[in-house]
Amino acid sequence: MRTLVYGMNLSRDGYVAAPGGDLGWSTPSDELFEWWLHEEQTIDLLLYGRRLWETMSSHWPTGDQQPDATPAQVAFARNWRDTPKVVFSSTLDTVDWNARLFTGDAIEEIARLKAEDGGPMRVGGATLAAAAMRAGLVDEYEIVTHPVLLGGGAPFFAGLDGWVNLDLVETRTFPAGVVLNRYATRR
Numbered sequence: 001m002r003t004l005v006y007g008m009n010l011s012r013d014g015y016v017a018a019p020g021g022d023l024g025w026s027t028p029s030d031e032l033f034e035w036w037l038h039e040e041q042t043i044d045l046l047l048y049g050r051r052l053w054e055t056m057s058s059h060w061p062t063g064d065q066q067p068d069a070t071p072a073q074v075a076f077a078r079n080w081r082d083t084p085k086v087v088f089s090s091t092l093d094t095v096d097w098n099a100r101l102f103t104g105d106a107i108e109e110i111a112r113l114k115a116e117d118g119g120p121m122r123v124g125g126a127t128l129a130a131a132a133m134r135a136g137l138v139d140e141y142e143i144v145t146h147p148v149l150l151g152g153g154a155p156f157f158a159g160l161d162g163w164v165n166l167d168l169v170e171t172r173t174f175p176a177g178v179v180l181n182r183y184a185t186r187r
Contacts (some may be wrong), residue, residue, distance in 0.1 A: 002113065003120040004047075006129045007039070007142025007182075008156060015153035016126050021051070025148045029175040032144070034072045039142065041079055044118050047110060049125025050089035056080065056124075061097050072086070086113070088128055107135045129156030139185050141166065147177040 008016045017023055028036065029187050048056065063069060063077035085099035088106040095101045110132055113121060123129045123138065132138050142177040143156070166183035173179050 001115060002044075002118050003024040003139045004110070004114055004132065004137050004140045005043070005120055005122045005140045005142060006124075006132065007122065007140075007144065008124065009128075009144045009146060010156040011148050011150040011153075012145055013017070013149045013151065014156050015150045016156050018150045019058055019153050021055075021154070023055070025150065026146055029178070030070065030072065032174040032178055034112065035078070035172075035174070035180070037072050037076045037079070040076065040083070040122075043083060043120050043122045045113065045121040046080075046083055046085040047113075047123045047128065048085060048087050048099075049128035050087065050092060051127070052125035053085075053087045053089070053092075053095065057097055057099075071142075107131055107137070110137055111135070119128075126154045126158065127157060133164070134161055136164075140169075141181075141183045141185075142179045143183070145179050145181070 009028070010016050011025065018025060061076050062079040064074040066073070069077070081097055083098065084095070086102050086109070087095045087099050088102050088109070090103050092101055106128060110123070114137060123132050129138070165186040167186050168181060169184050170182035171180065
């Protein structure tokens with residue numbers, strides 16, 4: 001059975017994007033970017049909602065070809081292209097970059113994928129992740145909190161149907177006061 005991880009950068013008040021989808025507040029330090037690269041290299045399958053897919057696929061297919069790309073950004077772009085992806089959307093017609101489109105019941109498909117043999121999967125996109133959280137499918141949370149208050153936007157956590165007990169398994173501080181807290185879901 002696979003592990004499902006949900007992790008993103010978020011503001012101190014719990015948002016993954018400011019109103020209008022602005023992500024400019026979450027530019028990572030080199031150290032944090034390298035940590036994200038390492039984490040992504042352990043993932044066997046990426047699960048994206050439409051909005052996050054559009055954000056990622058607008059940059060990372062050629063991110064390694066940018067003149068100012070760091071070695072970590074080059075490695076991230078290559079890893080992103082090579083990692084299989086499932087994009088959950090009822091409005092897209094096609095996807096590319098080693099991805100397949102799924103238009104059916106996202107929770108049934110995530111549960112089916114999770115039941116398979118294989119390495120960890122990462123769910124990305126607040127809406128898709130919220131559905132996976134409500135269904136009790138998320139095994140691990142990587143919460144990377146930036147010292148900024150956005151006052152609104154897309155929340156990391158959505159309304160749940162009940163409590164989810166967590167065990168803290170790692171804490172780490174990055175430059176500029178960014179803090180990682182990794183939690184495992186207590187089953």
